[in-house]
Amino acid sequence: MPNRDCRYSHAGLDPVSFPHYLHRMADVHNKKTRSYNMSRIRSGNTKPELLVRKFLHAQGFRYRLHGGKPADANALAGKPDIVLPKYKTIIFIHGCFWHGHTNCKYFKVPKTRTQWWLNKINTNKANDAKAAKTLKKDGWKVITVWECALKPTKLEKGLRKILEKLCN
Ligand SMILES: [Zn+2]
Numbered sequence: 001m002p003n004r005d006c007r008y009s010h011a012g013l014d015p016v017s018f019p020h021y022l023h024r025m026a027d028v029h030n031k032k033t034r035s036y037n038m039s040r041i042r043s044g045n046t047k048p049e050l051l052v053r054k055f056l057h058a059q060g061f062r063y064r065l066h067g068g069k070p071a072d073a074n075a076l077a078g079k080p081d082i083v084l085p086k087y088k089t090i091i092f093i094h095g096c097f098w099h100g101h102t103n104c105k106y107f108k109v110p111k112t113r114t115q116w117w118l119n120k121i122n123t124n125k126a127n128d129a130k131a132a133k134t135l136k137k138d139g140w141k142v143i144t145v146w147e148c149a150l151k152p153t154k155l156e157k158g159l160r161k162i163l164e165k166l167c168n
Helices: 027-044 050-058 116-135 152-167
Strands: 081-086 089-094 142-145
Touching: 027 081, 027 142, 050 081, 050 089, 089 116, 116 142
Parallel strands: 089 142
Antiparallel strands: 081 089
């Protein structure tokens, strides 16, 4: 069921409402400004989760981070990167290596200490699955975003997808 409050329906994801800094730069006059905005989004925010936070904030979404401290009785499973209480939605941003992104070129098991790495990554994957299951059971919508979907050339599409998932 779509979020009724969501300002970003499918219809809203058009070039008019989509932030100007994510558009292909069409006209020369605005090129400088747009490049500047885009570089601001990227610079100092190379961490994918910061990038997504900044983007969501610019879109008017408000969120909490990390789902509370472990000692907090209300701490959420898996310590989510982004929690949007109003949308009852949680966003995990997974590094392709640490979380073992299947069929992804950024997930390559090291040739040394291979078994050690595999154990570690499989533990992470099991924890991810368990956390998502618990959260869904508690009525949260869980969105998983892979780091590879937020690389510079895929960024616009990646962010668009997050909005779509968030709003539907
Ligand atoms: Zn990946």
